[in-house]
Amino acid sequence: MSNVDAAEGTAAQLSGRAGRGPVARRSPHRAIRGWRAFIWVIPGLLLIAVFVYYPLLKNIYLSFFQWSVFQPTPKFVGGVNYAQAAADPIFWRSLFNNVAYAVVSLVFQVVGALALAALVETYVRRYGGILRAIYFIPSAISLTVAGLLFYFIYQPQTGLLNEFLRILGLGQFAQAWVGQESTAIWGIIVMSQWQSFGYTTLLYSVAIQRIPRELYDAADIDGVGPLGRIWHITTPLVREMSTLLIIVTVTGAFQVFNEVMVMTAGGPNNSSQVLGTWLYHAGFINNEFGYAAAIATVVFLITTLLAVGQLWVSRRRRVEW
Amino acid sequence: MVAAHTNQAVSKGGFAAILARLLIWGILLVVALLVIIPLLWMLMSSLKVNQQFLSDPFGLPGTLFWQNYVDAWNLGVGRYMVNSVIVTLVSIIATTLISAWAAFGLTKLKIPFSRTVLFLIVGGMMLAPTVALIPLLGLLQSLGIYDSLLGLIILYTAFRIPFTTFLIRSYMVDLPGEVDEATLLDGCSRAQQFWRVTLPMSMPIIVSAVILQCLFAWNEYLFAFIFVSSTDTMTLPVGLANLASKLSTNYPMIFAGMTVASTPMIVFFFAAQRFFVRGLAEGVGK
Secondary structure (H helix, E strand, O other): OHHHHHHHHHHHHHOOOOOOHHHHHHHHHHHHHHHHHHHHOHHHHHHHHHHHHHHHHHHHHHOOEEOOOOOOOOEEOOOHHHHHHHOOHHHHHHHHHHHHHHHHHHHHHHHHHHHHHHHHHHHOOOOHHHHHHHHHHHHHOOHHHHHHHHHHHOOOOOOHHHHHHHHOOOHHHOOOOOOOOOOHHHHHHHHHHHHHHHHHHHHHHHHHHOOOHHHHHHHHHOOOOHHHHHHHHHHHHOHHHHHHHHHHHHHHHOOOOHHHHHHOOOOOOOOOOOHHHHHHHHHHHOOOHHHHHHHHHHHHHHHHHHHHHHHHHHHHHHHHO | OHHHHHHHHHHHHHHHHHHHHHHHHHHHHHHHHHHHHHHHHHHHHOOOOHHHHHHOOOOOOOOOOOHHHHHHHHHHHHHHHHHHHHHHHHHHHHHHHHHHHHHHHHHHOOOOOHHHHHHHHHHHHHOOHHHHHHHHHHHHHHHOOOOOHHHHHHHHHHHHHHHHHHHHHHHHOOOOHHHHHHHHHOOOOHHHHHHHHHHHHOHHHHHHHHHHHHHHHHHOOHHHHHOOOOHHHOOHHHHHHHHHHHOOOOHHHHHHHHHHHHHHHHHHHHHOHHHHHHHHHHHHHO
16 A cells, blocks of 8 residues: 555656645655665675675676786787687587586486485375485585595595495405596586485475375276376376476586585596586696686586576566465 | 176186286385495495404494494584584575565565565576676675675575565465455554564465475585585585595595485485475476
8 A cells, every 4th residue: 555655756756747746745755764664685785786786797707818926917809718618629529427416416406306306205105205315415414525435436455336346246346436538527416416415305295295296096997007297197197397407407516516516526537527616627737717707607607507497487487486 | 696707707817906906016126226236335335444344345334333333424514414403494484585575575465576576586496506607706706705605695595585575475365365464453553563473374385495495505505505605604415525636545535424424314304205295396387
């Protein structure tokens, strides 16, 4: 009610119809109060402006310059940093590793998690909560701990994985999983699946529990088996969650940093670099800040496109539920 | 006749169903073991003497060597733990309050250009932290908060306000408006309305926001790795990785540090599971 009054008051002022007694007298007060209400959003806006938007814009700007500790004044170089990226095999290697991360994560954290959640929710009555909780534990511990743990698990002599292979009689496959170029990134990716699948499984469980029971009862009457129910009822009805998780998972795959730094720091011989670690390397180790800013801008473009999709989908989800 | 038919169906389906059930339980238990075994190995190894770990990495520890925990704590884990607690607690309070204020302003008050403000705040959600690293380094240095807990707290707050505001706002929008009118008729100020009515009514979503911020701040690595350089200022994720590279020969002590770092969140999760699950479900837009 009062909002409408304020709006009318302002409109009246703007259109010069100030002669209407009570409205005219009240409106300046209301207008000031509107601006005074701004103090509620100012702390948030200020922090975001200074620490999120300003660095982002400055990064795009800086990606067209070159400077370093030895040459502190940035020099405009146009698209040179982007040309450097296009000609840099390690940039492409990093991009490939990010894509591999995204693809494997989709298989385990979306498809696998959906299958797992559907099995738990369909077949497990009593211990479902315990299973879901166990699956979630790795997501509660930090990526640093999970990364270090798997670094030790992958050790050639004292590691759990090779010992397990020896017990199974597969000792010839034992190797230095994160110590050699051919397997390093895959070892990291496997660790990441271990760390994250329980999180998406839990989210799928929540989504499945929201499906009305009657649908399953109807399927029972029609003689549809449990696997048929999973395929014909569960999967289509959690589609909104699936779309959301696909985007979250893929966006996350392009922001990988922590686990790579902890497990291999991008090595051996840059074989496990991802865009995040390679831009860190370019800026903070090779002292090429302009090049690092250019890689960051590429990450920005990729993740923003994906995140716009995410916002769009979550808006749609709100309408449906 | 009907009964016999049904019986047959049940017994036929019964055998296949039991087989399927066994197979499915097998899968579910194997996955559970894949989660638990590495964690148990971490716990077991943290209680061994180093020689014992090196000669027999997979056996049970003989006598429990708790000294690893004492040593890890004294070698820095204690310090990192204190830093992590400070950063996590302060950033939780700052993020939740500032976001709740913004959500209150956007939903309960008539703010000029409110749609633009909403767009600016929520749009921040789309920006990956990696993208801001290079300019942030210069910014933090010129503000004198490079290598300080305050710097981390500010970053953890600023980068989480967009999402947290989005989360709280979507809840406050649905709060009934009659209560607000009643409050204002009672002569409450806007501040009183926020603290006594809107904030208490939004408690479920505030709890979710707190849990999500807690998980984020406790485990955050990127900013803590790049914007902190001295060991006195490190938080657990970075300090632990640093310790591991320095002590690469004393495995059990590193395992002890890892166990110490993980326990609070695991306990927190099991203690507040119901709230956790709801918080995560609401926070999937992360």
